[in-house]
Structures are given as C-alpha cells and as structure tokens.
Amino acid sequence: MKRTLSLIIFIVFLFNSIYSHAEKNQTLPKLTKPFPAVDFSLQGEDGNTYRLSSYRGQVVVMNFWATWCPPCRDEMPAMENLWQKVKGKGVVVLGINVGENADIIFEFTGQYPVSFPLPMDIDGKVIESYPVRGLPTTYVVDPSGMVTHRAVGSRDWDGDEILKQLMQLRKVR
C-alpha cells in the first residue's frame, strides 16, 4: 500500500514538473519603469493622419513592424483578430510600419488583410523616439498615456490572457 502511494506521489510530481516546463501562458510583460508615451503624428497607408495623443483615454496597442520581418507577418492575423474583438471597446490597435512606403504596405495587405490603422514611420523618427531594439516590438499605452507593457517578438494577440490584460487596463485613468 505504502509502495503504491509512493509510486503515485512520484508520478504526480513528475508529471507536474514536466507540465510546468511545457506550459506556455502568453501574457504581456509589465515594464519595470513605465514611461510617458512620446506623441507622434503619422500618415497612414490609407491616407488618414494618426496622432497618438488623440487616443488618450483608451488603451493603445502600438506595434512596430515591417513587411520583410517574418515574426511581424506571423502575428498580423492574430492582431487583426484582436482588433475585431476590441474595436469600439476602448482599445485601439496601431501597426506602425518602419521604413516602407504605401505601395509596399498595400501589396502586403493583399496577402495579410488587416483593418486596423497602419501609420507609416518612413524616416524612422518615431521608432527612434522609443527604446526599440528589434522588430516586432509592441508597446501598450494605458488610458493616461503611460507606456506600461512591452512585448518583444510576436505574440498570440487574440489569446484570452492578453485580451483580459488589455481590457483590465481600460480602468486606469
């Protein structure tokens, strides 16, 4: 009886340990030191102008990307799914393209259809004003205008955990 119990404890412990190494719970890492978002005004691929400060009071998911960057491309469908879930609910998605023009982005959106705004940082001035070191990098700006979270590399943007985090951030004023 005791031997059986020992064996059960061993198996449970082993599975628990292995599972804890395999489990992947994607969340947005919090910044140790949140900082005020640097405002910008950029023309979008659609011809509209997008100013960050005009979204004050909402949560902004600000994704820096380029068409030639594979992980940037990989996360676009999930980002579009996120946009479909949060549109009109106090969360905004901005896909800031770095260094490319409207023709290149237009061609890209033929393969990866997205409906959220794609402001163009053609001369790289906006990305230089943020501490970005690689693409894609995504910042989350809370309703008070503070950058509170950062994700380096692609994420499952339409996952429940990330959605929950973003919806909770709406309460910050």
Place this chain on the structure above:
Amino acid sequence: MFYKTSPQLFISILLLLASYFICHVTLAATVTTGIDEQAKLPYWELKDQGMVLRLVQRLPIQSRAFFLARGFNKQQAERIAQSCVFQTVFKNISDEGSQPGPLSYNLRDWKVVINGKQKGLKVREDWMKEWQAEKVTKPVQLAFEWALYPTQQAYKAGDYNWGMSVFNLKPSSKFDLTVIWTQFGNKHKETIKNMECAADINPQPEEQL
C-alpha cells in the same frame, strides 16, 4: 539505519530525488544541429534552462537579394553577402517553466574562434559607420539596422528577436562560437562547436528539392 526500519519512506525520498533530477538536471545546456525545416539549411541550436538560441545559415545569394531589394548597390550587397550571415532567433523561454526570469546579452561579448584565433561579430554599429561613410541613404540604413540582430537586448519571459547576425568570415568557414548571456542572476557561457558559414552557391531549382 532508517532505510532498514522504514524502507517505504526511503524509497519515497529516492523517487522524489530522482524526479527532481530528471526535471532539472536534464535541462543542462545542449547543442543540436540539423536542417531547419523552413529554411532547408543547416542550423545550430543552443538550449539551456530558460533560453534557446537558433542560428540558421543564410546563403550569400539570399543575403545579396535581400539587401539589393532594400536599396543597397551591388558592391555593398556583395560585401554583406560574403560576410557569413546567420538567421538568428534568441528566445527567453523561461515562461515555459516554473521560474520566469529576465535574460540579457551583448553580442560584443560573444567570441568567434577560427584557426585558434578569437574575433568578434560585426554588429549593427560597425556596419552603420561604413554606410554613413559611404553616404548610404537613410531609408536604406534604416532597413539594414532593423534587419540585423540587436547588439544588446533584455528579454522578459516570452520575448525574443529574429534577425541576421554577421560573423565577418568567408563563405564555408568553420568556427566555434562562444555565447554569453545573463539569466537568473548568473552569467552563462556556452560554446557551439563546429559551426559553418554557408557556401557561396547558387542552388538550381532541382537542387533545392
């Protein structure tokens, strides 16, 4: 001794210790090599507790085409293509374990060992000096900067980058790479042996199959 009076308790302790070692000792650094499924080219992968680094060969013809398309002239694209470029993905995978921890690195700390001599990687900042001296236009510099792997980075659990790292060696060169990073409060150092730069070949369609 207690194992004589209470063998069941002794066996329980042994089993618990065994499971601890299975789950933790097997997480020691490992290097694997093979053919990357997507690129269909050789890769070298270093995996340790909380991190994984994969370096995949890039053919000179791929780098040449990529940088010509970004606006570099033929000589500049050729210079990059002939410098041993690897597709690089460095991930903080500590979110997959029970102990998430930040990871940081500086490519300037990494060492390339070839024929017994040590040298460093050619990083973004080294290249940018050349492009500025050659008056390469800003959009072209911008594309280059973001295509190259970040020289320094700090990853939280789940973070990673994807980019090109340049080893500044001739095509087909063989070398060892010493990788240094900090995680869980400790500096880690591992060497990937017998890496090889891609050959300067122009594969025909039938060779790629």
